[in-house]
Amino acid sequence: MPALLAATTATALAYPVTVKSCNRDVTFDAAPMRAVSNDVNLTEMMLALGLTDRMAGYTGVSEWKTLDETLRANVEQLPELSPDYPTKEVLLGADADFYFAGWNYGMRVGGEVTPETLAAFDIAVYELTESCIHIMDKPKSSMDDMYVDLLNLGIIFGVEDKAEALVAGYKQELADFSATLPASETPPKVFVYDSGEDKPFTAGRYAIPTALIEAAGASNIMDDVASSWVEVGWEPVIERNPDVVVIVNYGDVTAEQKIAFMKDNAAFKDIPAVVNDRFVVLEYVEATPGPRNIAAIKRLAAAFHPK
Template identity: 45%
Template sequence: MRIPVRPAALASLAALVLTGCGAEVEPTTDTKAANSHYPVTVENCGEKKTYAKAPQRVVTNDVGITEIMFALGLEKNMAGFVMPDDKGDLDSVPWKGGYSKVKWLSKKQINKEMALDARADLVFAGWNYGFNEGEGFTPADLKKVGIDSYLLSESCRNGRGGTARGVMPPLDALYADLRNLGRIFDVEDRAEALVAKFRKQVADAQAGALKGADRPRVFLYDGGQDKPFTSGLYAAPHDIITRAGGDHVMKDLKDSWATVGWETVVERDPEVIVINNYGDTTAEQKRKFLKSYPPLANVSAVKNDRIVVLDYAELVESPRNPGAIASLAADLKKFGVPRT
């Protein structure tokens, strides 16, 4: 019995024969299009970085960074993610499917050995979001073993040799990373669609937010008892608070995340406090501390019990930031801080 051979199969067989004979085979149109995109060069934390092709085994550190990859639909380009299991709800986000598709490599601090074991070709992390000179885990250390890196823009250092972080407004940092990664992975249409969606979500929240003299003073409390750890001008909470209709009391702190003194908090008298919910200390424990700490007894937010809780993943650079703006805007309007 003679079995008919399809034209496509004949073409494939011919290509194999030609290849075996050392003949050059003309790339397909799709292959040409894919190859023409590379190399690509992007600017990341003031440094121009060139990628010859899309990384295929990315390791991410922390929840916000991991969800940026998921939001862009890049699960297939990931070897895994590293993060503790104290970063809040992972089930209610639109891209929750990514957590079932990508391997959770470790709940401990990321290090070079983890990246090597995962055969990573790129690590997406940030200064103090995984990268740390004290731990011997930096982009330079990875480069020595042949692993590339991409830095979270919220974490960019804003001075040579310094530790202060942040070089652009927080939401701009998110949009910059989405667009850069869109180019690096050749998914620019997805990146632009996300940026447009997030811009509209933020604009809609701002349209109904408190304005002018009605804006309450807001302080972000991350943790700490002797001294509070909080957010400055370049961390996501600054844009979340201000675009939600609040006046960020630490807007003059030219850093992303930093420690301040309680006397500064008392002096600026926030009318609303936002608790960053993560870690071994629960949001309720943080609330109880704020309510019971004597120096804060006359602070307006504590005295009037105007305390809001947002999850860590909403308050670091991540695709959850626009939703956090909408949520906080509603809370601030609900409080309706009276003006005398």
């Protein structure tokens, strides 16, 4: 038996294993065999680790209109069990033994589907690290939020070697890219426009776009908002005068329509991003924690530092 295969097999058989999920320790006596992931970015984490054969399906994608062609091609063999957040009945009907979700990524605080409610049915839950801010204190958003999820999934499913190699690759790619960024210029001020016209929904200090923006050599104007994805007023956006607006593309309102809304509104006519037509579009799957974050950082950097 080749040494690498021996190591991988040994790792896969090293149960029970325990991982930290938000403020809980979760122990697995064996790798899940009927896993369900919620949302497009969490599903892509499962795919990046080659776990489709351990999955019963996924949920929470089509209702939010976040499914793109890359994911569509990779999940053709898996059913979408629910277009929105799943109910307990959906997960039980799929004979699920594991649910990978997050707070406001398939679970709501005080809702029907939580780690506690699913425990009664022997469905283990691992929570998206970025989302833990909804139930506990945590550090500001960083790329480690995404890395730790991949590493913990690797432990849970007995593919630690693959997860560690994937994360090491991401870290090296980002380090190499960061070395190419300009060091002397003033970091551009950036506003993340997710949705909303009366009040914008945006990314605060605990949402992953803050980490993406900083890794791309800029700053999020809502970094002082002690929340994750959050609704704010337009007044602070105007006062903080962003140089660039990052549009999150998903749902019924297109990125083009969001850009047009800002360009056509007299209240925004003096914002530098509008004056200079500096908008950059991220797909939802790029603006949430997942395997496409590194590519998103590179695209943001190209928009932030055009020279």
